[in-house]
Amino acid sequence: MKFRRTELAIGLGCLLVGLFLIVYDFLQNEGASEFERPKIALKTDDKKFNFKDFQEKMGGSGAKTSKPEILITEIIVKQNENFISFLKRHGLSGLESMSILNAIKGYYKSSTLKRGQRFFLKRIKIEGDPTLKLQKVIFLVPPGKKFSILRKPKGDFYLEKAPDILPKKTQFVQGSIQDSLYIDALKRGLSRSAINKLSKIFSYSVDLQRSLRQGDKFEVLVEKTYDPETGFVDPGSIVYAALYLHSGPQKIYRYSMKPDEIDYFDEKGAGVRKALLQTPVKGGRLSSGFGNRNHPILGYTKTHKGIDFAAPQGTPILAAGDGEIRKLGWLGGYGNYILVGHNKDYSTAYAHMSSYAKGLRKGTHIKQGQVIGYVGRTGRATGPHLHYEVHYRNQQVNPHKIKMPSQKNLKGDQLRNFLLYKKGRDGEVSAFRAGH
Numbered sequence: 287m288k289f290r291r292t293e294l295a296i297g298l299g300c301l302l303v304g305l306f307l308i309v310y311d312f313l314q315n316e317g318a319s320e321f322e323r324p325k326i327a328l329k330t331d332d333k334k335f336n337f338k339d340f341q342e343k344m345g346g347s348g349a350k351t352s353k354p355e356i357l358i359t360e361i362i363v364k365q366n367e368n369f370i371s372f373l374k375r376h377g378l379s380g381l382e383s384m385s386i387l388n389a390i391k392g393y394y395k396s397s398t399l400k401r402g403q404r405f406f407l408k409r410i411k412i413e414g415d416p417t418l419k420l421q422k423v424i425f426l427v428p429p430g431k432k433f434s435i436l437r438k439p440k441g442d443f444y445l446e447k448a449p450d451i452l453p454k455k456t457q458f459v460q461g462s463i464q465d466s467l468y469i470d471a472l473k474r475g476l477s478r479s480a481i482n483k484l485s486k487i488f489s490y491s492v493d494l495q496r497s498l499r500q501g502d503k504f505e506v507l508v509e510k511t512y513d514p515e516t517g518f519v520d521p522g523s524i525v526y527a528a529l530y531l532h533s534g535p536q537k538i539y540r541y542s543m544k545p546d547e548i549d550y551f552d553e554k555g556a557g558v559r560k561a562l563l564q565t566p567v568k569g570g571r572l573s574s575g576f577g578n579r580n581h582p583i584l585g586y587t588k589t590h591k592g593i594d595f596a597a598p599q600g601t602p603i604l605a606a607g608d609g610e611i612r613k614l615g616w617l618g619g620y621g622n623y624i625l626v627g628h629n630k631d632y633s634t635a636y637a638h639m640s641s642y643a644k645g646l647r648k649g650t651h652i653k654q655g656q657v658i659g660y661v662g663r664t665g666r667a668t669g670p671h672l673h674y675e676v677h678y679r680n681q682q683v684n685p686h687k688i689k690m691p692s693q694k695n696l697k698g699d700q701l702r703n704f705l706l707y708k709k710g711r712d713g714e715v716s717a718f719r720a721g722h
């Protein structure tokens with residue numbers, strides 16, 4: 287019995303190790319596509335990379351043993367790590383770490399060190415000395431800045447020159463939806479991190495789960511930076527993305543108004559991060575807020591799960607945001623009712639309408655501010671008003687308490703500059719599309 291239990295334990299152990307290896311391998315592969323194999327030996331100290339790809343090799347291709355060996359070790363900053371403790375963790379002495387910190391002091395604030403930032407330790411083996419000597423520390427600061435910190439013969443470090451701006455590398459991916467945007471974009475070679483960025487960019491205007499149909503096309507242009515010395519290619523950022531939906535194309539451009547103010551805009555220069563309209567009825571006046579109140583008709587206290595806007599019969603009701611009509615029709619006490627889905631999390635509901643705007647039905651795509659119906663008193667209503675609800679993951683929430691980003695729309699000179707920039711980007715994309 288005891289023997290069997292041991293056997294069982296070993297079996298279970300093996301199973302766990304196997305499972306761990308599968309998960310581990312999956313996690314390892316995640317980063318692999320973002321990193322191209324360099325020509326020199328590369329090793330990683332942190333467990334986020336695929337060790338298989340970075341087995342230690344001799345420096346240079348077919349190098350003779352008499353040549354110095356080069357070993358580059360990639361090290362990645364962990365959460366809440368400071369400069370000194372980080373370098374110490376990777377075997378550097380306190381003195382060395384301080385010297386490196388001093389070398390970049392004028393260019394980089396060590397307090398802004400972030401989790402995930404990359405350093406490379408370049409060690410060189412010189413003839414007659416069996417040990418590898420740390421000769422250089424390379425520090426990459428996204429997007430595309432590179433610090434090269436060299437070691438003096440005496441042992442202390444100095445910054446080689448002002449930080450380098452790394453060359454750019456673009457990746458154009460296009461395809462059509464067969465399974466899902468995620469799977470199809472992955473198949474076309476887009477990295478997981480780029481796909482996550484892509485869904486974030488579109489999350490304000492498209493419900494990626496429901497609005498995409500089989501055969502809809504997508505295009506993505508990613509700008510990466512590349513360091514020839516270490517072979518490191520950063521995951522980069524999406525500079526252009528398009529979804530060709532059945533309702534029409536949606537194109538998004540990354541644009542920077544000021545050097546450190548980067549945002550995404552649609553073709554007309556409207557910011558993609560959209561807030562819902564505060565007052566989705568023309569000239570409406572808030573008449574009843576969210577929360578407990580005495581129900582005027584039913585005569586008992588109940589939670590008011592929306593807000594009411596008093597407005598004359600027939601006043602146009604506006605969609606609070608871009609989206610798709612999910613429900614349109616009579617709904618008990620709500621009377622004539624429309625539910626608009628804005629993204630996977632948010633939807634808004636409009637009740638007691640006297641009538642709907644023409645041509646709308648379930649599935650219709652609508653724009654923020656578009657008239658979807660008219661104020662009325664259908665269902666359980668004492669007088670004409672709009673009962674408006676915001677749903678977050680299918681739960682009514684207080685519209686005044688939700689945290690939605692503020693939208694940036696380009697105007698005047700900014701808009702003119704953007705349109706000029708967009709023209710250039712469109713030209714670049716058509717060249718990629720044509721395969722040049």
Ligand SMILES: [Zn+2]
Binds near residue numbers: 574672673
């Ligand atoms: Zn109400």
